[in-house]
Amino acid sequence: MLRDLYNRPVRDLRISVTDRCNFRCTYCMPLDEYEWIDKGEILTFEEIARLARLFVQLGVEKIRLTGGEPLVRRNIEALVAELSELDGLKDLCLTTNGSLLAEKAVALKAAGLRRINLSLDTLDPDKFRSMTKRGDLEEVLKGLFAVKAQGLSPIKLNAVVERGVNDDDILNLVEFSREHGFAMRFIEYMDVGNTNGWTSERLVSKKEIFERINARFPLREVGRENGSAPAVDYEFIDGKGEVGIVASVTEPFCASCNRARLTADGKLVTCLFSSVGHDLKGLLRRGLTDAQILDFITSVWTKRSDRYSAERLEALQASAYDPKSHKKIEMITLGG
Numbered sequence: 001m002l003r004d005l006y007n008r009p010v011r012d013l014r015i016s017v018t019d020r021c022n023f024r025c026t027y028c029m030p031l032d033e034y035e036w037i038d039k040g041e042i043l044t045f046e047e048i049a050r051l052a053r054l055f056v057q058l059g060v061e062k063i064r065l066t067g068g069e070p071l072v073r074r075n076i077e078a079l080v081a082e083l084s085e086l087d088g089l090k091d092l093c094l095t096t097n098g099s100l101l102a103e104k105a106v107a108l109k110a111a112g113l114r115r116i117n118l119s120l121d122t123l124d125p126d127k128f129r130s131m132t133k134r135g136d137l138e139e140v141l142k143g144l145f146a147v148k149a150q151g152l153s154p155i156k157l158n159a160v161v162e163r164g165v166n167d168d169d170i171l172n173l174v175e176f177s178r179e180h181g182f183a184m185r186f187i188e189y190m191d192v193g194n195t196n197g198w199t200s201e202r203l204v205s206k207k208e209i210f211e212r213i214n215a216r217f218p219l220r221e222v223g224r225e226n227g228s229a230p231a232v233d234y235e236f237i238d239g240k241g242e243v244g245i246v247a248s249v250t251e252p253f254c255a256s257c258n259r260a261r262l263t264a265d266g267k268l269v270t271c272l273f274s275s276v277g278h279d280l281k282g283l284l285r286r287g288l289t290d291a292q293i294l295d296f297i298t299s300v301w302t303k304r305s306d307r308y309s310a311e312r313l314e315a316l317q318a319s320a321y322d323p324k325s326h327k328k329i330e331m332i333t334l335g336g
Ligand code: SAM
Pocket: 021, 027, 028, 066, 067, 068, 069, 070, 095, 096, 097, 117, 118, 119, 158, 159, 160, 187, 188, 189, 190, 191, 192, 196, 331, 332, 335, 336
């Protein structure tokens, strides 16, 4: 079985279907002007489906469609339909900002999508607008309830917690998720990309997020799904659902990281904080066979030694971390 240098298999593939996004979240990609990937360089659905099939042959069991904003890619439901038929794939998910979900909910369900993750950092419309720079909370909530009405389940809500911005929204979000049967997941603010101006002062740790929730709604730890998921899950002691916390900064989970990423322009990226990708699109477009592409992916994965978050924690503890010292691929390009 395919293993990297730390004996980690490849199980989870995150496919960025476009780098474009109709939001400009301050913690992700706040720039109004950006050099987008040229349309001709973006993988076609056929190319994505072929690569997805090859990754499944190498051990991938779960695929997440992401971006940028995946729903701005025209006819995304056609790709969902194709991937949901993929032999050997156990789980297909999509992560969205929800802005176009109301109009896409029926088509996504019909295409075979069974579950979805939606980013929701606050329930305050003004704050929502200022955090996303362009987003309309009402539209997003409409989309959220549209997928609920379609029966997608579970519906997970992701909130990036930033000190002084939305850390006072944690309990409101928990109450909202409990009331409507959504699974809330809080994500430590990370230094992704090169433009969000991350500083450790704006980080709210998993420990602090846990304590704030636990004081109001007592929790019991359940652990990581399959032992390797980014989120540590907790159930509410009163039985009203679950909440997860993703502690990439304070409790890195590199040791069990089995995630590969495919950029919208067909590069294989082996870590969220990578500065380089490995060109698969070139291989596809030069007419290489499946066996040759499998060999290439195998050679990349067997040399993989990424453990960026673990190294960052060591550097933070030694007060020697400078997020700007390392140029990264933007999150909108490689897929969150
Ligand atoms: N546009 C979609 C969305 O927002 O859900 C999908 C792509 S987005 C890059 C994927 C996830 O990355 C979102 O849940 C977002 O909150 C998260 N994310 C973006 N920037 C982050 C940061 N600086 N720290 C932690 N998570 C971040």
